[in-house]
Amino acid sequence: MPMLEIATNGRSQALDITRQVQQAVSASGVGEGWATVYVPHTTAGVAINEAADPDVMADVLMTLERLVPWQGGFRHAEGNSAAHVKSILVGSSVRVPVGGGRLLLGTWQGIFFMEFDGPRRRTARVEVSPA
Amino acid sequence: MPMLEIATNGRSQALDITRQVQQAVSASGVGEGWATVYVPHTTAGVAINEAADPDVMADVLMTLERLVPWQGGFRHAEGNSAAHVKSILVGSSVRVPVGGGRLLLGTWQGIFFMEFDGPRRRTARVEVSPA
Amino acid sequence: MPMLEIATNGRSQALDITRQVQQAVSASGVGEGWATVYVPHTTAGVAINEAADPDVMADVLMTLERLVPWQGGFRHAEGNSAAHVKSILVGSSVRVPVGGGRLLLGTWQGIFFMEFDGPRRRTARVEVSPA
Secondary structure (H helix, E strand, C coil), X not given: CCEEEEECCCCCEEEECHHHHHHHHHHHCXXXXXXXXXXXXXXXXXEEEECCCHHHHHHHHHHHHHHCCCCCCCCCCCXXXXXXXXXXXXXXXXXXXXXXXXXXXXXXXXXXXXXCCCCCEEEEEEEEEEC | CCEEEEECCCCCEEEECHHHHHHHHHHHCCCCEXXXXXXXXXCEEEEEEECCCXXXXXXXXXXXXXXXXXXXXXXXXXXXXXXXXXXXXXXXXEEXXXXXXXXXXXXXXXXXXXXXXXXXXXXXXXXXXXX | CCEEEEECCCCCXXXXXXXXXXXXXXXXXXXXXEEEEECCCCXXXXXXXXXXXXXXXXXXXXXXXXXXXXXXCCCCCCCCHHHHHHHHHHCCXXXXXXXXXXXXXXXXXXXXXXXXXXXXXXXXXXXXXXX
16 A cells, blocks of 8 residues: 655645545556555645645635634644644545546546645645546 | 435525436436445535434534634634535535435435535536446 | 444544554555545535544644534524535545555554544455455
8 A cells, every 4th residue: 555755835725636545546556446645643634626726725624624623622732633623623534536547526526635724745646546 | 326416495405316316316226236326516515314203303403513613713704614514524526325226315315415604506417337 | 345334422523543544455455556435425525635643634623613513594494504515625534555564654643533513433444456
């Protein structure tokens, strides 16, 4: 199972990893099936959304910050509970169909590593399985 | 992989697609396994929740609108950032176990296509794989 | 497909079920693959997050309650719409990679059954499939 190495550079960041996931699909030799991306962190997640206009993911991060502000009167001593909540809202894995050896993403879709407590060095597992 | 054709008729709508997904399961001939529904759009999603009382999904849509209002001071020029955020909160795919050729949904569960920027013509992929 | 029996004891609760899911993985004999946990309820979900400090999940539940208060002016007569909304935000299934017969969770990760309308007797399906 290939492991992507990811370096984030903001506290919150939506990093487009579509190309790296496609590379794992190509390397797998799978024609028809599914790619799963799994994030083994508790203050980061993975999401699928618009990759064309970067303002979209900027709006997404801004809205998540409004809903779950960093300073939220939390108990957890490390002080990053907001990042844990955002990770649960966004989710820890995505699945994308594969056809003809390509990710069958919609026209506007990309795959984003969602950092909520960066900057950090992160990883994500990619598994590609035949249908 | 069968592709459902979906026509939504409100800006926000929770459309019960359980029957269409079950038809894809039946057509697949798979007895035991999993059905995955994947939405290739960035302003729509898919969710599992109560199909018995339509007031439940009305309450869900109302709450999502309260949390992420359409007018939110967003950057994205197209003006539909709220729909992108809701799609990420809800998610782009669901998996449901299959047994005896039937979706093993809980008593109250149905599968809903979640429209957040309609009305539009939409699609959803359904894949059924043996366990 | 093994079915976990779960008894919750609060209206909202994040119950660590990592050990039960690992038991299902061990019993399956699968070395490399994926474990999927599916919750067949409409007022509960499943999430992956920090299992080390219980304050983290307490903060998560507190934040979800702030975002979607129990009393929310809802239509659904049963009065538990908040629990339905939270279930959709959290999601009804998770997938975790398996290697060497063990859940390949990150260092801080655990799997939590998320109760939003307890206390109740609940179930969760676990399926383990080879890669």
